[in-house]
Amino acid sequence: MSLMRVENINKVYGTRKGARKFQALKQINFEVHEGEFIGIMGPSGSGKTTLLNILGSIDRPTNGRVFLDGVDIASLKKKQLAEHRIKNIGFVFQDFNLLDTMTLKENIILPLAIHGADVHTIETRLQKLATDLGILTVLDKYPYEVSGGEQQRAAACRALITDPKIVLADEPTGNLDSRSGRALLELLAQINRTYNTTILMVTHDAFAASYCQRILFIRDGEIYHELYAREDKQQYFDAIIDVVSVVGGESK
Amino acid sequence: MKLTTLAFRNIKRNFSKYVMYFFTLTFSVFTVYSFLALLQNEVVNHAFIYRERYRSMLIGFGVVIFVFVTFFLISSNTSFIRARKKEISLYSLFGMTNRKVSKLIFLETMLVGLAALVVGILAGIFFSKLIAMILLNVTLVDFVGDITFSIHPRSIYLTILPFLGVFGLMGLSGLRVISKFELVELFKGEKVSEGKSKGSYILLFLSVLLLGCGYYFAATVDSYLIIMYSLPILISVILGTYLFFWGGLPKILHWLKKNKTKYYRGDNLIAISAFNHRVRSIASTMATIAVLSAVATTAVATGYTLYKNAEKDTYSRVGFDAYFYGSEELLDDVYQAFKNHGVEFESYTSERLVARPELRITLDDWLYYDSDNAGDYFRVYPQSVFNEIITFSRRDLKPVHIKPGEAIYALESWTNVPSLDAELKQAIMDSPFKFSNQTIRVTSFVDAQFLAFGAIQVIILNDDDFVSLHQAGDIITGKTETGPPFSKVTVFKYDNPLRSGEVARSITEILSGNADSFRVAYNTYVELLETFGLVCFIGFFMSIVFILMTASLLYFKQVMAAEEERGQYQMLRKIGMDSELEKRVITKRLLPVFLIPLIIGIIHSIFAMKSADTVVFSFMITQQNSYLVVLGLSSVMYAIYALVYGVFYFITKHQYAKVVG
Numbered sequence: 001m002s003l004m005r006v007e008n009i010n011k012v013y014g015t016r017k018g019a020r021k022f023q024a025l026k027q028i029n030f031e032v033h034e035g036e037f038i039g040i041m042g043p044s045g046s047g048k049t050t051l052l053n054i055l056g057s058i059d060r061p062t063n064g065r066v067f068l069d070g071v072d073i074a075s076l077k078k079k080q081l082a083e084h085r086i087k088n089i090g091f092v093f094q095d096f097n098l099l100d101t102m103t104l105k106e107n108i109i110l111p112l113a114i115h116g117a118d119v120h121t122i123e124t125r126l127q128k129l130a131t132d133l134g135i136l137t138v139l140d141k142y143p144y145e146v147s148g149g150e151q152q153r154a155a156a157c158r159a160l161i162t163d164p165k166i167v168l169a170d171e172p173t174g175n176l177d178s179r180s181g182r183a184l185l186e187l188l189a190q191i192n193r194t195y196n197t198t199i200l201m202v203t204h205d206a207f208a209a210s211y212c213q214r215i216l217f218i219r220d221g222e223i224y225h226e227l228y229a230r231e232d233k234q235q236y237f238d239a240i241i242d243v244v245s246v247v248g249g250e251s252k
Numbered sequence: 253m254k255l256t257t258l259a260f261r262n263i264k265r266n267f268s269k270y271v272m273y274f275f276t277l278t279f280s281v282f283t284v285y286s287f288l289a290l291l292q293n294e295v296v297n298h299a300f301i302y303r304e305r306y307r308s309m310l311i312g313f314g315v316v317i318f319v320f321v322t323f324f325l326i327s328s329n330t331s332f333i334r335a336r337k338k339e340i341s342l343y344s345l346f347g348m349t350n351r352k353v354s355k356l357i358f359l360e361t362m363l364v365g366l367a368a369l370v371v372g373i374l375a376g377i378f379f380s381k382l383i384a385m386i387l388l389n390v391t392l393v394d395f396v397g398d399i400t401f402s403i404h405p406r407s408i409y410l411t412i413l414p415f416l417g418v419f420g421l422m423g424l425s426g427l428r429v430i431s432k433f434e435l436v437e438l439f440k441g442e443k444v445s446e447g448k449s450k451g452s453y454i455l456l457f458l459s460v461l462l463l464g465c466g467y468y469f470a471a472t473v474d475s476y477l478i479i480m481y482s483l484p485i486l487i488s489v490i491l492g493t494y495l496f497f498w499g500g501l502p503k504i505l506h507w508l509k510k511n512k513t514k515y516y517r518g519d520n521l522i523a524i525s526a527f528n529h530r531v532r533s534i535a536s537t538m539a540t541i542a543v544l545s546a547v548a549t550t551a552v553a554t555g556y557t558l559y560k561n562a563e564k565d566t567y568s569r570v571g572f573d574a575y576f577y578g579s580e581e582l583l584d585d586v587y588q589a590f591k592n593h594g595v596e597f598e599s600y601t602s603e604r605l606v607a608r609p610e611l612r613i614t615l616d617d618w619l620y621y622d623s624d625n626a627g628d629y630f631r632v633y634p635q636s637v638f639n640e641i642i643t644f645s646r647r648d649l650k651p652v653h654i655k656p657g658e659a660i661y662a663l664e665s666w667t668n669v670p671s672l673d674a675e676l677k678q679a680i681m682d683s684p685f686k687f688s689n690q691t692i693r694v695t696s697f698v699d700a701q702f703l704a705f706g707a708i709q710v711i712i713l714n715d716d717d718f719v720s721l722h723q724a725g726d727i728i729t730g731k732t733e734t735g736p737p738f739s740k741v742t743v744f745k746y747d748n749p750l751r752s753g754e755v756a757r758s759i760t761e762i763l764s765g766n767a768d769s770f771r772v773a774y775n776t777y778v779e780l781l782e783t784f785g786l787v788c789f790i791g792f793f794m795s796i797v798f799i800l801m802t803a804s805l806l807y808f809k810q811v812m813a814a815e816e817e818r819g820q821y822q823m824l825r826k827i828g829m830d831s832e833l834e835k836r837v838i839t840k841r842l843l844p845v846f847l848i849p850l851i852i853g854i855i856h857s858i859f860a861m862k863s864a865d866t867v868v869f870s871f872m873i874t875q876q877n878s879y880l881v882v883l884g885l886s887s888v889m890y891a892i893y894a895l896v897y898g899v900f901y902f903i904t905k906h907q908y909a910k911v912v913g
């Protein structure tokens with residue numbers, strides 16, 4: 001079943017008078033199905049973050065439309081948009097983006113608190129997720145008091161706590177060493193499987209991409225290629241490397 | 253690039269931070285210059301009768317202001333440098349030596365400081381005439397001279413020198429802060445909180461205890477106790493304030509967090525945790541502000557109350573527009589003086605009669621009155637004379653009616669301790685006044701001590717009793733052994749008494765040295781107004797300096813914080829904080845910073861005013877509940893103070909929203 005439909009998206013930076021125009025995205029079209037784990041790859045500056053921001057309604061496309069569950073995001077008013085962001089979308093950022101002023105627990109419940117959920121709902125959801133993600137013991141610590149992996153899991157927890165329809169992750173492994181990176185990918189895959197959460201992940205890393213069921217390759221703001229997961233993991237990985245070497249962009 | 257160019261560029265870039273700092277500094281320079289110029293101004297100097305008092309007050313408060321300005325400059329400079337840690341570390345990363353970095357920072361502060369000096373002094377010169385006029389208008393009853401515009405070079409360099417000294421100190425303290433920076437800290441970033449605090453029950457308890465004790469003693473009705481313990485009271489309140497902000501407030505925030513239904517609401521969660529995160533780094537500032545605003549509001553409120561009550565105070569001291577007792581010839585001279593000045597007047601002459609009943613009034617171990625004591629005697633009035641003479645007074649007294657055998661005792665609050673006063677009244681009523689043929693009892697009291705005219709005690713008798721006592725020789729004229737030839741007192745009532753300086757001066761000239769005793773309301777009024785007007789004037793400037801300093805310090809710290817918190821707001825927006833919620837978060841984040849010190853400062857001041865009322869005002873203000881009058885007048889000051897703080901709050905909020913937005 002189609003969850004998100006992206007139709008003819010264009011993004012031009014510098015639309016204000018006098019600014020130099022730059023087209024970051026050109027005619028992007030694709031669909032995301034419910035429960036999918038999709039990767040987006042491409043060289044630096046190709047427009048991945050731009051695309052993700054548009055999908056997450058943080059940014060608006062210059063033209064084109066994004067449908068989530070059949071609703072055109074562009075038609076939403078400012079207030080509805082904020083609500084939509086909280087209810088439907090979970091974000092995981094590269095630098096975690098946890099607030100240093102809050103404990104992990106407070107960070108995690110933040111979206112629900114903003115949404116105005118009652119204490120009971122908040123507590124029960126928090127307990128379940130924190131147990132599943134194994135950060136129950138560090139909930140009362142501050143971000144700078146815990147490891148990078150724990151921070152990343154807390155960030156994932158925050159993305160999931162509202163039970164979003166889709167999780168958007170921008171280079172979530174970028175700041176982690178390979179072991180923590182792998183752990184996080186396992187986690188995302190597990191979340192994808194157990195909660196049937198739809199995940200869209202931007203990555204530079206071919207290994208990380210190999211966790212995805214489908215990979216979109218972007219070059220110069222256009223979708224250049226699409227790859228589907230194969231039975232054989234090594235073969236899939238090699239195929240990704242092949243495309244990357246053509247598209248460009250570093251692999252670790 | 254030359255260092256000066258870099259400094260100029262930095263100032264331009266940090267304009268919004270420098271602008272408040274500049275403004276406050278300029279106003280401080282302006283105040284110091286104005287005070288100095290007033291001291292140098294010959295006309296102003298001559299206008300004051302109590303010149304020494306005037307000069308020492310101006311100098312004293314000038315020094316106080318200067319001390320606080322120094323404190324403000326150094327502390328804001330330090331926090332400014334801290335906030336620019338990243339930038340400074342970058343300079344050193346690119347190979348600038350610490351010396352050179354401090355030189356750059358010093359240059360920046362120096363440029364801003366010099367600009368403030370120039371603008372402040374220019375403003376001081378420009379407004380010097382106005383300031384002098386305001387001062388004379390406020391303090392003098394009928395100043396008629398003219399003040400010419402003048403520049404005082406001495407004041408200019410007396411202003412510049414100490415400020416340059418302070419700038420030097422700032423440079424040194426900046427150097428100290430910078431040399432403590434480690435390059436590593438740059439890479440650690442601002443992640444680690446410097447200001448988080450869990451608070452402490454002990455500190456909270458201690459601070460409440462100290463404040464409670466301070467308040468309790470400040471509010472006692474015993475003026476003697478207050479004066480005795482004024483220093484311990486001050487110390488305990490100030491210490492309590494600091495402890496509250498250091499340990500108590502964080503604990504309260506900690507409690508707030510426990511109430512999940514409230515705490516788990518988006519804006520509360522964000523604002524409280526952010527405030528909690530910073531509370532330690534701003535605690536000392538908030539405590540200092542609370543104390544300073546208490547000092548400032550109390551100073552102004554006291555001055556204002558005294559000033560507003562100068563007229564009432566004058567009449568509670570003098571009672572009449574003028575009175576004297578002395579030789580009879582003087583009376584004609586005084587009449588002549590009124591006529592010469594063309595002033596309409598009425599006068600009344602009464603005998604100063606004396607009674608010495610056999611009487612002992614004791615209160616516990618205090619012998620209040622003893623007829624064996626030569627100094628203890630009564631000034632006596634028959635009811636009819638009393639009812640007549642009070643019509644010449646400016647005091648609002650009602651005619652009395654006294655039954656035979658009874659008397660009214662003139663008692664103004666003596667001890668100022670209501671319970672003690674009540675005991676005293678009871679003791680007086682319980683003591684029979686034994687005269688040779690009859691006994692009289694006091695049945696009521698009236699606030700008319702101003703009728704004593706040289707005595708300490710005053711009673712008013714029934715007319716018939718008076719006549720019989722007089723005949724029996726119990727009431728005699730006030731001639732003492734060495735006494736004056738003229739035992740009568742003459743009181744005067746004339747038009748516009750507190751504005752008619754000419755006639756008051758003439759009367760004073762005639763009577764001084766010649767009359768046995770005299771008082772002219774005008775003279776008392778002039779003295780009160782001069783002193784209290786000056787207190788008001790100085791208090792006003794001091795308060796403005798304090799408000800500007802404290803408020804701009806807060807502004808400064810919040811805008812610095814905004815820079816660090818910008819990332820958080822970006823993130824919060826990403827996860828769905830809408831602009832409405834953002835506004836609420838910013839409000840809740842900033843309001844307590846301004847509101848808590850203000851409220852605590854005002855509470856301090858309310859108690860300080862209570863003490864001031866007990867010690868000073870209640871002797872002056874003859875109304876029943878002098879504290880309410882005092883509070884009414886002070887609340888005008890509190891309102892102004894709150895208003896100014898409100899304006900600063902909105903400016904800060906605007907700037908904060910701009911930075912994080």
Ligand SMILES: Nc1ncnc2c1ncn2[C@@H]1O[C@H](COP(=O)(O)OP(=O)(O)OP(=O)(O)O)[C@@H](O)[C@H]1O
Nearest residue numbers: 013014022024042043044045046047048049050051
């Ligand atoms: N706000 C902006 N204004 C103008 N141009 C922008 C803006 N944001 C991004 N761009 C440009 O758009 C292009 C795409 O940027 P984007 O951040 O989407 O790249 P990316 O694929 O995420 O790169 P990376 O892998 O380095 O994160 C870049 O060339 C960038 O310079």
Ligand SMILES: [Mg+2]
Nearest residue numbers: 048049050170
């Ligand atoms: Mg990117």
